[in-house]
């Protein structure tokens with residue numbers, strides 16, 4: 001624990017911005033760290049881990065302090081309760097005088113399961129209804145801090161080249177036997193490394209890396225990534241195709257595609273084009289044009305709560321209902337881009353069946369020319385140490 005006044009005040013201010021002004025945690029943390037260039041690596045890492053943990057456990061900490069979570073609490077008290085419950089220590093400052101570990105534990109002993117696991121009631125209930133007895137395990141799995149994974153850009157280097165290069169800058173990685181990903185085990189300035197400036201890697205969760213694999217893109221094919229965002233998966237697809245063929249990356253947001261263009265340049269990808277989706281004609285014109293179609297649709301993000309714990313508090317049940325309708329529409333309309341004989345992958349970073357297999361089952365019932373050939377369920381707490389992902393590979397019959 002860093003018990004320096006300036007450090008703690010900085011953390012409290014970051015927490016206030018995240019929890020009370022609805023700014024994304026990763027953006028606030030990035031800004032704070034850029035304002036503290038003299039903090040060493042350990043201090044930076046502790047700041048990131050603790051800030052995410054406090055956000056993750058916000059509801060539990062509030063209930064521990066108050067006995068319920070109807071009344072607001074001071075962020076100082078939340079910070080103190082977190083330290084006391086996780087390290088049994090708290091600085092001897094006036095702000096923490098009234099904190100008492102026995103009282104915190106007594107309050108928690110009477111709390112509900114959603115409170116103890118620190119989820120909003122509506123989400124606990126919805127996920128319980130959809131996932132039954134799997135949910136409490138997944139809920140715990142999603143409360144584990146996220147690890148950092150890298151994808152080696154095989155257009156420029158091998159996994160072992162990347163590992164060696166990073167080790168020279170004191171960044172240690174381990175190759176995970178079950179995947180192509182590298183897990184970062186000893187941190188350093190990843191984005192200032194030579195390997196990064198040369199485009200040797202992308203930071204990408206190991207689960208996310210399985211989605212492009214599921215698409216099975218081959219060199220020389222025509223592939224569309226229709227919800228490409230900033231292109232994490234488009235770049236992986238290009239690497240799997242050895243930079244041969246054609247990748248069209250589309251999104252409704254041009255600014256994301258602009259970021260993708262910069263990333264593609266750094267990664268040495270030169271067979272990728274971007275196109276903004278302005279209206280339904282953009283998709284209609286591409287009917288039957290692609291061997292591979294990736295639909296990495298907008299979703300609740302409930303699979304990536306390890307990485308984005310603030311989403312627990314930002315997400316609303318009505319957002320999920322709107323997303324489910326949008327996903328069904330995207331799947332129905334964009335699937336027309338797949339050639340007969342081609343492969344389509346529908347993917348989400350959600351753990352909810354209503355966004356995953358139920359969407360695919362409804363689509364298959366209405367589109368008998370498609371057949372399900374493979375399904376991927378990555379469920380933290382059940383079968384995965386990565387983020388939660390779902391993918392369904394469908395083949396369009398010839």
Ligand SMILES: C[S@@+](CC[C@H](N)C(=O)[O-])C[C@H]1O[C@@H](n2cnc3c(N)ncnc32)[C@H](O)[C@@H]1O
Pocket residue numbers: 226227228229230231232233234250251252253256277296297298299330
């Ligand atoms: C899950 S994110 C994609 C992440 C990206 N594939 C990656 O690997 O980095 C979903 C994307 O869908 C985009 N999107 C939202 N509505 C869309 C629509 N109607 N058509 C296409 N893309 C859409 C969002 O802008 C967002 O970038």
